[in-house]
Amino acid sequence: MKNLKFTFLFFVVFSCFLIASCTSKEEVKSSNTTALDSISLFMKDMKNNDLDFNTRLNRANRALQKIENKRSDTRIEQILAYKIYLFGNLKQLDSAVSINKALIQINIEKNDSVAIANNYYQLAYYYFQNDKKDSAFIANKLSKEIYIKLGDSSKIGENLAQMAIIQSGLGDFIGSDNNAIQALKYLDKDNLVYISAIYNSIAISAKKRKDYKEAIYWYNKAIETSTINSFKAVKSGNLAVVYRYLQEYDKSIAIFEELIKGGSLDNDIKAKSRVLDNLAYTKWLANENENVSDDLLAVLNTRREENDLWGLNASYAHLADYYKNKNPDIALKYARKMYKQAKLLNSAEDQLEAMQKLIELETSVKAKEYYHTYIKLSDSLMDAERNKLNKFEKLKYDSEKNREDNLQLKITNSKKELQLEKEKTRNIIGAASSGTVVLGLLGFLYYRKQKHRQEKRAEVYKTETRIAKKLHDEVANNMVNIMNKVQYTEDPKEQLLDDLEKVYLLTRDISHQNNSIETGVHFKKSLKNLLTSFNTTTTTIILKNSSEVTLEEIAKDKQIEIYRIMQELMVNMQKHSKATLVAISFKRTADEYFINYSDNGKGADQSELKVRNGLKNVETRIKSINGLITFETSLNKGFKAFISFKK
Structure with a gap:
């Protein structure tokens, strides 16, 4: 649904530009021409909305073939622009991108900055549609920089808005928020389509960071400024989900019920099913005695009829939760269906959620198998997210570096002479300040x-x-x-x-x-003994890759802190989580160690973590060895801690 919103946004902008551009170029033709030549006939068919897209594309190609002077005939640009549009409608996105790049080269040769800026903006759209978000970001960035030179504040704002949306999807929340706020400064106040999209992007970033109160503020602004009823309904649904995360069930239910009564979803079966499903699920969360099984099953049947694959995934998740205590066998059936559906959709996050449910519902032997798979997939997902963000950061860096390299070509030899003079001065200052630095150190x-x-x-x-x-x-x-x-x-x-x-x-x-803690070569054995000592008849401790990671090579002071950190986490589990399974995995790269802790306990609200002394001690200890630790938890969703530190 997110991609659908952005697709519509791009489509509206590009359709308007294309129509305006092509109309103005048609007027170049001589008014004295009384008989259309074959090229004009082909171009007329190319623009004919009564013909199918393949026929129109064929006519565009025939028109290109007829043009003799390929370098100077201005009709080529018009034909290429329509070919991009037609390829896009035919979902042949690679072809749309290829033609777009050719059009950019033509306009670069003509030194037409306005056309180049628009071409890059359009190129970003087709990259985005083709799920090449990093390339789309760079294209938007190039378009923005040209519009800055042209002084077109509206287009600068629109590019910044698209960049913010892409960054949010890639997990660069800080960068996304920065570009979103900048976009608001450039956009006209009456450009409500983009302004609402920016507010929605900021809200999504806040929700992903679990900053739910901030998300509520921005979702409300997105709803207030939205001019499209279908978009407004989606944002309202997202707002209701955030209220549910905060356990403010009455507010959540009121929004869902208003969406149903309002009638704005009557023509969108999938969207209406999503709201009905969420409404029933939220009512049950508010009161576990509420009988919502008929409502949940009715939505499930509708989604099957509509072949709504993502919707089915959500229905299976909610039904598994609903039957967990009422009928564990039925809950297990739906959890298995969710796991199968999530694998079909290739959704790692939904697979993890399904496995959490299976771990709680399956027999102990089967649960352990799922837990091993869960840990492996969780580690892979974390690595993939890290690599994706690193790749994105590198693309941003490369874009800046190319600009710097071009500037370096313009530096004259006088800079070298100036550098020599600075070096002499620096040496004198360095000699005088060295003693001060040493004493200070x-x-x-x-x-x-x-x-x-x-x-x-x-x-x-x-x-x-x-x-x-x-x-x-x-x-x-x-x-x-x-x-x-x-x-x-x-x-x-x-x-x-x-x-x-x-x-x-x-x-x-x-x-x-x-x-006392044994350090040095005996540290690994000492740590394993500590962790396994928390095995009980009700709690199983699983250690992964502990034998393969050379923990004995860590500096002794770090060994002591890591021992105490793991001890605090295990005591925290024992006191608070009521976990039946705890998994701890170890990993090492060339110079860095990673320890991932995960349990299937009752979890906690993020705000509760701030008042737990044990977890405060953990943060203090990891900082003392220049390491990092992050916690991930929510009510009834287990508890995770991700630790990293240098050797």
């Missing part, structure tokens, strides 16, 4: 060392206090209870043994959490 190192010692002392005190409190609150109180039972009750021996075992397990946990 020594002072800084001393300060850091003292600060580190203070932090270590504070950590030791904090640890001792925590141990004392645990011994008093947990071990001592349980021992008093056991002594009272021995003294005043006649509990059987087995019951007393169970109570003593609980006390033993408490002391073992305290020991694990506060024991």
Whole structure:
């Protein structure tokens, strides 16, 4: 649906330009001509909307063949412009791109800046349609730069808007927001189609970052400025979904119901099915006793009739959730259907979601198989997203670098002489300041060392206090209870043994959490022992690639911090998540380590993470070794942590 919106936006702009351009060029023909020659007849058929696109394309080719002077006849540009339009309608996008590039070369030879700028803008459209977003971005950027020289603020804004939309889709949210805000400065206030699209792009970026309140603000602005009812309905539906993420179910339900009553979706079966499905699902989330099975199944049948493949995927997901506690067998059936459908659509994210459901519903053996697949696919998806964004950043860099290289050709030899003079001055200043720098560095190192010692002392005190409190609150109180039972009750021996075992397990946990850490060559074994110690009858710990990654080569101070970080994550899991499966995968590149933690627990709202002391400690520790950690969680969606650090 997102691509459909942008496609329509481009189509409106290009159709207007093409009609205006071609009309003006037709007027060049002499009014004295009374009989049309064969070229004119072919061109007339080329523009005839009553003929099918293939016939019109054939007439365009015949007209080109008849033109003798291929370099100077202005009708060539008109024919090529129509061929681009016809190829686009025939979905032959590679051909549309190829002809567009040929037209650009013609206009470059003519030094027609206005035409070149428009050609690049049109080229971006066909790249976008052909799912070549990186190439579309570069074409929009080239078009924008020419329009800047021409002083056409409206076209600058439209190019920036398209660039923002592409960046949002590629995960460059900061760059997208920057270009979106810049676009608003250039666009005319009455250009509501583009202004609404920009607001929608900012909202999408905010939603993907899980900044839901920000997303609500921008979705509302997009709806207020939207002039197309179908677009307004889509944005309203997205707004309702965001309210659902925030668990503001009443607001979400009200929007969905208004969309149904408004009638704007009556002619769009797929869109109406999407709203009906979301409405039923949200009602159930608001009240798990609400019987919405008939509504969900009715939408499922409609989507089957319409062959709505993405819609079926969503229906299977919602039905699996709905039946999870009511009838696990039915839920399992729909989870399997969702997994199959997601693979058919080649949607990695939906496959991951389906596997999460299967892990919860399948038998333990089958669940472990799915979990291994889940971890592998999750790692692959993360690598793919990182590579896609890196490739996109490189394209932006290459575009800037080409410009810099061209400027370098214009630098004269006088710059070299100036550089020599600067070098002499720099040497004098460097000699004078070297001593100051060294002294400053020594002072800084001393300060850091003292600060580190203070932090270590504070950590030791904090640890001792925590141990004392645990011994008093947990071990001592349980021992008093056991002594009272021995003294005043006649509990059987087995019951007393169970109570003593609980006390033993408490002391073992305290020991694990506060024991000294083996570093160096024994670190890997020590870390594995820590992680596997959290295996219980209800929680299974899976380690992936731990034997293949040379953890013993990490610096000792980093080994200690990594040990404590993993310990905090496991304790957090034990206290909060109620997970039945925990997967921890290890990976190493030439000079960087990656540890991915994932569990299928109850998860948490992002705002809850800020108040958990254990996770605050984790962030502090990873920063101390110049590493990075990010958390990914939401209610009933499990918990993930992605760790990376240098060797």
